[in-house]
Amino acid sequence: MYDKKNKLNAKTWPLIFQDSPDDVIAVQNGKVISRAQFLQHVNQLATRLPEKAYVINLCQNRYHFMVSFAAAILARQVTLLPSNQVCNEVNTLTEAYQDSYIVLDSAIPDLIAEQFYVEIEADDDLAGDGKTVPEIPADQMVAMVFTSGSTGQSKGNHKYWGELSAGTALLASRFGFDVSVVYTIVATVVPQHMFGLETSILLPMLTPTRMHIDRPFYPADVQRSLAEAGLPRVLVTTPIHLRAIHNAGIDWPETKFVLSATAPLSRDLAEGIESVMQTEVCEIFGCTEAGSFASRKTVQDDGWILYDGFSLRVGRSRSELLAPHLSQPVYLFDVVEIISPGHFRVLGRHADLLNIAGKRASMGDLNQKLMQIKGVDDGVFYMPVPFEDEKSVVRLAVFVVAPDIPDDVIMLELSRNIDAAFLPRHIIRLEQLPYNNMGKLPHQALSDLYNRYKRK
Known part of the structure; x- marks a missing residue:
């Protein structure tokens, strides 16, 4: 001992x-x-x-x-x-x-x-x-x-x-x-x-x-x-x-x-x-x-x-x-x-701190507000890396497990709690988030999901 x-x-x-x-x-x-x-x-x-x-x-x-x-x-x-x-x-x-x-x-x-x-x-x-x-x-x-x-x-x-x-x-x-x-x-x-x-x-x-x-x-x-x-x-x-x-x-x-x-x-x-x-x-x-x-x-x-x-x-x-x-x-x-x-x-986290249009937020705080929405079983915000042909400013996306509520309800609830600069451009629905066997969300797994969604 x-x-x-x-x-x-x-x-x-x-x-x-x-x-x-x-x-x-x-x-x-x-x-x-x-x-x-x-x-x-x-x-x-x-x-x-x-x-x-x-x-x-x-x-x-x-x-x-x-x-x-x-x-x-x-x-x-x-x-x-x-x-x-x-x-x-x-x-x-x-x-x-x-x-x-x-x-x-x-x-x-x-x-x-x-x-x-x-x-x-x-x-x-x-x-x-x-x-x-x-x-x-x-x-x-x-x-x-x-x-x-x-x-x-x-x-x-x-x-x-x-x-x-x-x-x-x-x-x-x-x-x-x-x-x-x-x-x-x-x-x-x-x-x-x-x-x-x-x-x-x-x-x-x-x-x-x-x-x-x-x-x-x-x-x-x-x-x-x-x-x-x-x-x-x-x-x-x-x-x-x-x-x-x-x-x-x-x-x-x-x-x-x-x-x-x-x-x-x-x-x-x-x-x-x-x-x-x-x-x-x-x-x-x-x-x-x-x-x-x-x-x-x-x-x-x-x-x-x-x-x-x-x-x-x-x-x-x-x-x-x-x-x-x-x-x-x-x-x-x-x-x-x-x-x-x-x-x-x-x-x-240093990597999770966001600065959009001169306004600051953290991914952890945004995720917490997302999870407070009734009907969202699981979810996470994601900051994409822009495609080479994208000239506009890249906006946040969210991955959600929320089979019983529509996108507009999610957006409405988010808009009541976070600044408009951090509202997601894309709501990507999943049956479950890609956790590994340690309960973590690997960045690469989220990136792969987002890229497949964008190329549809």
């Missing part, structure tokens, strides 16, 4: 937290996996992995992912975590990192790299040491996590074991995962994303927390997984899933609290979730470069509270995030305003 006084400069960090080998690390369908069993699975797998420098972990089963990730650490391999699992993107990654292979637990067609399949039975009676916890050098690079591409091109970020361990401990301290109460986490997010990696993989590895192995998608699946998890339970999810949960009309098991990230959560939806689930909703703020570093109780505050140890340095053109466990300052894409020490407000 994290020791604020002594651990930040430690040369090694344990692979897992273990008070007792019999403590549970994972649960599913009434079965439990102990921390000793986990170490046995990891040690066994580490000896079987291909001898390569990099491994692309595409495991769908959360426990398979965690075992493969830990085994790669023991084998001193760097785990590459792509922003999505689309075949072309994975193949591009394997071409860039040729001394790599893919670990997976279900077939994905048309992959070009060497593939290694993981098969682990949760109740295996394995021989071998399950009590000795390996110490991992703090400066060992264990992963490269790629950004989602929601602001443009995906970019890889080096992750070292000491940095991940210290960051996870700060997250655990904020939400009480490092105390005697043992929570079970049910997560709808993928472990390949930084939010999912921290909350559904690293928290169970490095704190007493247990993971529920499933990754439920539909509300009924979430309900079942929460019921299986037992008390006390925590739901880790996204605004997309929370919207579906809110509208599901079903009863929910007692849940200590909900953690949401990947996109802004409206106060109205947070209040609705707290009402239907009889729980508390918290948001996590972070980035791939630094992990999570702030949180808020959405129904109480539109500002964010930094985790202990983090600080912000706000300049005219950019803001820097600093912390003792980060090797260098992290430059934020967000425009922030300091409310008080350790307390800040996000005004928008």
Whole structure:
């Protein structure tokens, strides 16, 4: 566990937290996996992995992912975590990192790299040491996590074991995962994303927390997984899933609290979730470069509270995030305003700030006003790149999922809340927005949709 006084400069960090080998690390369908069993699975797998420098972990089963990730650490391999699992993107990654292979637990067609399949039975009676916890050098690079591409091109970020361990401990301290109460986490997010990696993989590895192995998608699946998890339970999810949960009309098991990230959560939806689930909703703020570093109780505050140890340095053109466990300052894409020490407000992303006809707005604020329209189930504003033959000023467009209201109603409601300079020229209707498996809207996916619409 994290020791604020002594651990930040430690040369090694344990692979897992273990008070007792019999403590549970994972649960599913009434079965439990102990921390000793986990170490046995990891040690066994580490000896079987291909001898390569990099491994692309595409495991769908959360426990398979965690075992493969830990085994790669023991084998001193760097785990590459792509922003999505689309075949072309994975193949591009394997071409860039040729001394790599893919670990997976279900077939994905048309992959070009060497593939290694993981098969682990949760109740295996394995021989071998399950009590000795390996110490991992703090400066060992264990992963490269790629950004989602929601602001443009995906970019890889080096992750070292000491940095991940210290960051996870700060997250655990904020939400009480490092105390005697043992929570079970049910997560709808993928472990390949930084939010999912921290909350559904690293928290169970490095704190007493247990993971529920499933990754439920539909509300009924979430309900079942929460019921299986037992008390006390925590739901880790996204605004997309929370919207579906809110509208599901079903009863929910007692849940200590909900953690949401990947996109802004409206106060109205947070209040609705707290009402239907009889729980508390918290948001996590972070980035791939630094992990999570702030949180808020959405129904109480539109500002964010930094985790202990983090600080912000706000300049005219950019803001820097600093912390003792980060090797260098992290430059934020967000425009922030300091409310008080350790307390800040996000005004928008630099890339999302608009200046049209001398008037300013942020895409985040426009999206919030769009989503407040009754009958709009989902939607997002989009600033197109002009075609070569377009001479006029390019205007905003909106993508909407709103089957029950016409365009003129959407325009009327928008005109009541935003300046005319930011009213969309095009309303593009979709059955659903092109979210990736991390709950993000990749910029390229929106661009492709807009270009197809314009060429009709």
